[in-house]
Amino acid sequence: MLILIMTVAALMVGGIAVTVLYQTAFEETELRLVEIAQSQARLLEGIARFDAVHSRDYPGGAKEATLSQIRDAHERYIGFGETGEFTLAHREGHHMVFLLSHRHDDRELPKPVPFDGELAEPMRRSLSDQSGTVVGLDYRGEVVLAAYEPIAELDWGIVAKIDLAEIRAPFMTAGSIAALSGLLIVALGTVMFIRTTNPLLRHLEESEQRFRSTFEQAAVGIAHAASDGRFILLNQRFCDLIGYTQEELLSRTFREITHPDDLEIEETHVRQILMGKLATCSMEKRYIHKDGSFVWINLTASAVYEPSGTLSYLMGVVEDITQRKQMEQELIRTQRLRAVGELAAGVSHNLNNTLTGVSLPAQLIQRSTEDPDIRESADQIAASVLKAQDIIKRLNESVRGTEEEIERVDLNAVIEEAIQTTSPRWKDEAEAQGIAIEITTELEEISPIKGTRSGVLNILLNLLFNAVDAMPAGGTIMLRTRMDGDEMYLSVADTGIGMDEEMRQRAFEPFSTTKQTVDVGLGLSSIHGMVTNWGGAIEVESAPGKGTTLTIRLLPWQDTPEREDEEGENQRASRRxxxxxxxxxxxxxxxxxxxxxxxxxxxxxxxxxxxxxxxxxxxxxxxxxxxxxxxxxxxxxxxxxxxxxxxxxxxxxxxxxxxxxxxxxxxxxxxxxxxxxxxxxxxxxxxxxxxxxxxx
Missing domain, CATH: 3.40.50.2300 (Response regulator)
Incomplete structure (x- = not known):
């Protein structure tokens, strides 16, 4: 083993001295071939892209137009060196078909070569989407040094080659040794590369699959955006939150789908992240859904950087908190109503005490005096007390509902009465001011409702007056009734100024109003209290400049057996x-x-x-x-x-x-x-x- 190692070492030392010059020439030639192959491939791709746009009408198509230009130029090109040339081919079935004439073949189009054969090895690799250099047989069977490159736009391959004999002529012996050594090194390197990279590629593919699965199946929305705010990657959950497709969002920025009131603070956070002042930030904001509604979300944003330190993209994780926000708003509204209720209770208690001290003496005077002037004054006092009592009653109803006895009410009849009652306001006064207000009705045949006649009339009067006030330039008021199963619906729609979202959400709070006058009563708060007490519900739809529609759901009246009143004489007790x-x-x-x-x-x-x-x-x-x-x-x-x-x-x-x-x-x-x-x-x-x- 040691002798073998020493022998190899000696041969290598001797061989290095012999092959240095040849190796230098070989490498220079190889680099030149690679440059020729790659530059020609890129040039042909550029021509193909141009022809794909501008030469569609060429006979045979854009690809034929590209080929004709190449052939025309090739006729004036002999090659390089004594044997150097470049070849162009594409695959048809099991053959490689050459598209240009060859330097070493007098035929205009060379004979096709079997794809699975031994000839044209560089072209076979090129048509297999490989790129590189090789020493192998060309279409003639000659050993050549070749650089091969695929032409992706055309599915062709290009090979720049030179006969190996031309390179090694001055270095025949040394060149043979260098070629064998080179082939051996390439073979060993290929095996080592495959053995080394295959596990890495498999690991990379598995890692990519895990990331993609996590990204797409996450319960929260995830978005990647460029520094200018343009979306570059989104998961499906993010798209579902705001109703857009991925294609639609990729042409937008996060600014375009953000509520205008939330944009400034988000811009501030993004700037701080880009400047490195914040690693991450979290904020609650509103997105604008595709249907125009608002979606409350919790956004956690951060920046992702390249190893070089440059910004790669901004990442946002989005959680839908719309339901939580609605619950918070309802809680705030409930707390406000509770506070108003406590205030109303205290005010009504003190007023009722005071009114009792006024009412009872007035009643005593009414019963005891014969003087008509005094009686008239007492009557006026009693009437004022009753009016004040009614105001207190409405105040209490606005926060805890009405306490009147529920009765059978013909809703359509009350609507007609309300229209007639309010006609001096919406017709006479409006016409005197040069304003045209029209009231139209669509009243279906419906069952009697559960409520109080005075309460329903009061509701309609309030809604009609509100609608008139909301149309200072005139307009139309539409009243509709319909029956859906066991439920009755009343809607009052106007074409007035409408309300913004904040005003709409506070519409049912006591003393909340859009009017400019003072005598507004309890408005929608009072209506909400009465309707809720009857087991119904009320909703309001409105937008600035688009009018307002209030829809009230009411329950049907259910007849119950009547009880006969037990009447008896009011027996006065003795003195106690x-x-x-x-x-x-x-x-x-x-x-x-x-x-x-x-x-x-x-x-x-x-x-x-x-x-x-x-x-x-x-x-x-x-x-x-x-x-x-x-x-x-x-x-x-x-x-x-x-x-x-x-x-x-x-x-x-x-x-x-x-x-x-x-x-x-x-x-x-x-x-x-x-x-x-x-x-x-x-x-x-x-x-x-x-x-x-x-x-x-």
Missing amino acids: KLLIVEDDEMVHRVLSQILSKDHEVEVIMNGRQALEQFAAGQYDVILIDLGLPGVSGDQVAAEVRKKDPTVSTVLITGWGLAEEDPRLSAFDFHMQKPLHLSLIRDAVTQAIELHDARLN
Whole structure:
């Protein structure tokens, strides 16, 4: 083994000295052939691309046009050196067909060579989409040094070659050794290359497949974009989020699909990433869906760089958070309504107390005076109290729904009434101002709905007035009714100024309005409260300049067996002992004045003092305000019931309590402020009767 190694080493040292000159000549020739083959291939590809566009009408097609130009030029070209030439061929079936005349063949077109044969090895490799150099047999069977190159545009192959004999003539012996050594080295290198690169290629292919699978099957949207914002790669989830195809998005930038209000902050983040100030950033923003709607997403963006440090692309990972945003907005709306509800409850309580102090004296004056002027003044006071009471009622309805008794309502009939009622506004006033407003209807035959007639009329009046206000230059209002299964639908559409998205989302909040006037009432908030209380729903569609359409879903009326009212004479009880627990001086003074005519009345203004007073005396009925200093009214009532279950308790409150409020269970009867004489006397009479029944 050592001798063999030394022998090889000696031969190599000797051979190197002999072959240096030949090797230099061989390499120079080889490089020249490669340059010829590659430059000619690229030139022919360029001609082919040009002809594919500009020579389609040439007889035989663009490829024939290219070939004719090459043949024309080749006629004036002999070759290089003594044996050098380049050949051009394409494959037809199992043969290689040469397209140009050869230097060593007098025929115009050389004879085809079998593809699987031994001849024309460089051309066979070229037609197998290989590129390189080889020492092999040409079409004549001569050994040549050749550079081969495929012409991709034409499916041809080109070979630049020179007879090996021409190269080795000055170095016959040394050249033979060099050729054999070169072939051996090439063969060994080829085997080593295949053995080395095949595992690497397989690993690279598997890695690419894993990336593609992860990219396409990800549950989030993934996008690659250039520094100018142009999309260069997208997964299907990203396309599904905003409704575009990949082809459509690849011609757009992220700026084109971003909501204008979110664009500035995103641009700022992108600049910071490109400047290296941020490695990654995350933000919530809105994309514009293909259908025009907005899609809320959470975007995480970062930059991907080449090994050289240059930017490769920007990568964005997108998560759809539209549903979460809708829930957040609904929560905010609920919290706002709750806050308004608390405010409304407090305001209505104080107003009801005040109205009671005004209403009851007015009622007493109405019943006691004979003077027509005084009676008229008392009537005006009572009417004002009723109007104020209605405002308070609507305020409460806007936050917790109406408490009117549900009844059977003919929706179409109420619509006709509402149109007639509002005609002075949309017809007479509009015409006086030179404005044309038209109301049209499409009313299907539908079943009666579940609601209240006054409530439905109030809804229609509000919607019609809103529509008129939204059309300062005139327009059309369309009212439609339809029945879908067991549900009835009412829609009111106008051609007015419309609302933007933020205004539309806040349309049902109390006191929210697009009007410029002050007397707007509770608007859509009040309507929403009534409709919800009836088991229905309301939706609004609107866009700036495109009008507004409100659609209300209502439930059908279901008939129930009627109960006959049990009527009886209102028996007035004998004089009894009453305790009034009320912290509002005006209210308890008027109550005492009314009830003292028929009963013995005592007044206490504090809950704790009321319990002490109750323990010291015996009472038949106790009238209790809910909000008391010290101990609340429901606690007083509960303690009274515990100590003496026969005593009747009557709640007097200005708070708008729902029927399911647990505090009501502590009382036998309930009176809502502002109070009326008949209501007070009836409640006291019933309380006395209950007390007597408990005693028996």
